[in-house]
Amino acid sequence: MLSQIDWMKEVLARKEALIKDTQNLLRIKSVLDEEHSAPEAPLGEGVKEALQFMLDLGEKDGFTAKNVGNLAGHLEFGQGEELLGILCHVDVVPEGDGWTSDPYGAEIRDGKIFARGAIDDKGPTMAAYYAMKIVKELGYPLNRRVRMIIGTDEESNWRCVDHYFENEEMPTFGFAPDADFPIIYAEKGIADFDMVQKPSTANSESGIEVVSFESGRRYNMVPDFATATLVASGDMSPFVKSFKAFLAEKGLKGKHDMNEGKLVLEVEGISAHGMEPDNGKNAGIFLACFLADAGIDGNAARYFGFVKKYLYQDSRGRALGIAYSDEITGDLTLNAGKLSYSKESGGALGFTMRYPVTTDIEKTKETLKATIAKEGFVIEGFSNSKPHHVDEKDFLVQTLKKVYEEQTGDKAELLSIGGGTYARSLKSGVAFGPLFPGREDVAHQKDEYMMIDDLLKATAIYAQAIYELVK
Ligand SMILES: [Zn+2]
Incomplete structure (x- = not known):
């Protein structure tokens, strides 16, 4: 029975590779570097390398990969008219001072991976990637396409998504794993x-x-x-x-x-x-x-x-x-x-x-x-x-709510915020994770980390979410 897919079991079967790939992505210093801008690396070498890393990984795993102007890219699979978008970014803010270990070392201590970008947004990007990979490898028939869109300028000027959506298809709906769980469905203007x-x-x-x-x-x-x-x-x-x-x-x-x-x-x-x-x-x-x-x-x-x-x-x-x-x-x-x-x-x-x-x-x-x-x-x-808002009765919101509740056993309260998340660049999109309620928010701080348990849990949630949204 499809409804009995054990998503966490699928994640655990890929745990070592997921952690390794997360560490390797974190080891790329993908800070905006316009002083060394080149036609094929408009935001600098580090940012370009991180984008390329994701595209190569996806190609190797059999996804359709596309580089969009060296500012963004995507990985796609599935079939159908409609498109689910998962919006991530691989650029990071500068590391700053005061780190306990190398900010680009991706060292593991006490069940946490420490690195600039661990929670914002490379850890979540890899979680969403493995989620896609799991759904693809399970091989069930799908009615929609799934596309991970990878931005490289989220931390600065959003030139990535601006350029991307000027040239590429806007997903039918989507989510951005770049803020908080459960679901941020409304953002003020x-x-x-x-x-x-x-x-x-x-x-x-x-x-x-x-x-x-x-x-x-x-x-x-x-x-x-x-x-x-x-x-x-x-x-x-x-x-x-x-x-x-x-x-x-x-x-x-x-x-x-x-x-x-x-x-x-x-x-x-x-x-x-x-x-x-x-x-x-x-x-x-x-x-x-x-x-x-x-x-x-x-x-x-x-x-x-x-x-x-x-x-x-x-x-x-x-x-x-x-x-x-x-x-x-x-x-x-x-x-x-x-x-x-x-x-x-x-x-x-x-x-x-x-x-x-x-x-x-x-x-x-x-x-x-x-x-x-x-x-x-x-x-x-x-x-x-402009403000950003998806109706709470919408299929997208209802599905993510159901998935979150099944995976965590907690109630998925819908959040509205005064800040802007990456989700606002999607026409119909919400922010969905990766920070679980009650967790310390270490994005942009020294000793930024992501807990490995949360990385795994997020991957399972994203995998089920993708499946339920495109099946
Ligand atoms: Zn972010």
Whole structure:
């Protein structure tokens, strides 16, 4: 009986080879290297070598292999009109410092394989590959084709999938083993943009003058540090006293330093991913709030006043009039990841906005524009990646749910997130693993690893999933 295929038994029969191939893939340093870009290796040699490794492996095992512009590739088997896509990537972020063993050594300790890319995304890529191989080798008749799509630029600019889908078939449906189990079926839209203060002639600053103010470097992070440099004539001790009182009241760390007539203020916050600003403490917003009430005038006062009025303790866009929430993905969130002011160039703010799948983004944008125009700000550089969502009653979601529950014995809760996964490059796709609930997320960290038990378990889940989706 087909329903009685013991998927884990099939995985265990191939365990040694699966681990070996995973280690060999991990030993390739596939970090983006555009300095050594060549026509046949546009993203550098390492990345190309990792892609080639997968294509060679697939060819050897009898899959149809195709290199697509040296940016991506695929391995295919099966027959039929419809196509199941499995979207993986073999590029990795740089290894960074502090590793216990060689980041490209793929050493095994305590049942874990340690290497950059172990969990993101070479381990899962190999799990999905072996899953395909198992289904192929079992030889049951299939009604659809299965194709693993291998990207090489997921960690940077997604030029791999952009190029791939400009030239190749979009799968009927698919999954990306590049995030969390059980299933991420909805992802908010992601809009990054700047708000820039329009130049004003009325810049009569008296008393304290703000030379510069700066906090944060990335749209998608809550800044954990902010600094301002002020010039003042006269006694600054009352000002310093109120700064200290402010820090104490807000429970923040910070310091001040008086040097050659310049007062430098620093505030420490707590960093967090910008998709949920409430998990952090935005140092820039706090320092701006203090400065808003510090007796400064002119452009600087308008800038800090703006931050205080619209952003302080408000990550939902309520004061800006754009708050919105839906059942599928929850609240719209707004993170001020970059804040800056200087006497010469005025004030600016850089945001990432994560908006629910049912948001009317054009209307939201218009509301935002109108609100900030009254305060002398304009929007610049609005980039928008649309929300991504597969209906929960969809065959894809229902099948993966069933498979996950059968394989793990746990309930497959459907997740929605504020971040974007690789799955959003598929027309109908979800993120499906590889990180099991409760596991430490070590992607992009030192000593990145994947547990061998999880590698095997993921392979069994993917194998059954592929079979059930194409049988
Ligand atoms: Zn990844």
